[in-house]
Amino acid sequence: MEKETEIKARVLDRLIEHFDQHKEVQNIDLMILANFCRNCLSKWTVQEGQEIGVDIDIDEARKMIYKMDYAEWKAKHQPEATPEQLAQFNKLKQ
Incomplete structure (x- = not known):
């Protein structure tokens, strides 16, 4: 179990690194295609920490996933979603 x-x-480290190397892949596209994104990984980090008694707040978790402050990442790497992206995303939520 320890090795597993x-x-x-x-x-997970490799996935985070892969996302870091591919900042052009937008969260909304990940949500449309895979139903999860970097923000989901951040939220899961908080939840799993709570499960084992480790208190991690969402900002701390986002730094782990985004490798920088979320606001900085968003300003540098996340353009506004296009109307087409929003339409696809909203279809999935129905």
């Missing part, structure tokens, strides 16, 4: 946990942690 280590492998999973390394895979």
